[in-house]
Amino acid sequence: MSYDAIDDAFHFISDAPLGERRALVHRPSGKVFLASLKAGFDECPAGAESDPDYLSIPHRQELDPGKPLVLEFIRDNCPAELARVEGFFNRPGAFRNVKDLLRRRHLLDNWHIFEMEQMEALLKQWCLAQGLTS
Incomplete structure (x- = not known):
């Protein structure tokens, strides 16, 4: 396969x-x-x-860990913003607000790389769980 x-x-x-x-x-x-x-x-x-x-x-939305993935990235890259980012998820527009923050912190490109790597890892885990790849 x-x-x-x-x-x-x-x-x-x-x-x-x-x-x-x-x-x-x-x-x-x-x-x-x-x-x-x-x-x-x-x-x-x-x-x-x-x-x-x-x-x-x-679809990626069916695999996407959403908030936990964002919080992991924030913890690793700008931990001082963690409480603020957690607060974003208490109201609409959380992901837009996170991306705005990352853009201001010049971390948006790093986020996209991290997100892509994590989605690839999740897809590989899904494949293994389904017996599609070894």
Whole structure:
């Protein structure tokens, strides 16, 4: 099973709003099938959704640890802001406020690298849990 094919499908799904695109992996063959409601194409075989040999690849929002990931980054990179950032999550716009803070602290690029690395690790963990890669 190719992790790269699963990673590509994960990004295909995650580059659109949750539910707009989907991808299935056929466990026995490792073949990945893509579908996009908005673009009007669907490579997925009929009945695949209910076939246990097919597994739906998750959208990043389904793997994203959200607040815990942000707090880990803040603890490691600007711990003096931890209480303030925790307070952001008590009202709407938390992620926007965090990104504004990181931009002011010149840490936004570091955040994007950290977030990308963590999402890759989460996808690899998901693959292992599903028995897709070793």
